[in-house]
Amino acid sequence: GAVVSQHPSWVICKSGTSVKIECRSLDFQATTMFWYRQFPKQSLMLMATSNEGSKATYEQGVEKDKFLINHASLTLSTLTVTSAHPEDSSFYICSALQLSTDTQYFGPGTRLTVL
């Protein structure tokens, strides 16, 4: 199946700093990628849809100035959590849409801990 990677797999940072998370589709090109957030023992919450070469579309309630998304190539999308606070600590998961199968393939997730 299609493979999507994320980096880093976990990160610990101080409050007020910024953290960048990368999402890559390794064996297919993805014009559309998605960023989700998952709280412990809960389902995934879609944060934003990232389209290559254009601005991301954010879900209601997600601050676009805090969660910066860049999709500069067909295989890479990045999520930058700016001025992180402890309440931003969470598990962030990306996915990439494979158009040939109309299927989202998910990355392994990034656990962010803000001290």
Add this chain to the structure above:
Amino acid sequence: GNSVTQMEGPVTLSEEAFLTINCTYTATGYPSLFWYVQYPGEGLQLLLKATKADDKGSNKGFEATYRKETTSFHLEKGSVQVSDSAVYFCALSSDYGQNFVFGPGTRLSVLP
């Protein structure tokens, strides 16, 4: 809007028991249906999918049939293993892989 309902967990089974995790959906049109599995500390892995009515998705001994008349996509496995312990998410897409809607997830624990 579209929605997915799953049976509440956790589900605890003994090894080699039969597994059923119910999933029903509400959607306009003809959505594609998916089951994803999440192992502890990991992202989601596609388990199986079905794109039209009466399609059966299958993988690793798991099966699910797209039942439009009952708007259901129940996950089944004839004999579970300890390694199947994970959280299972039912999901639908009504727009060619976009506009995914996930169920709340069902945690499965298989005891030796």
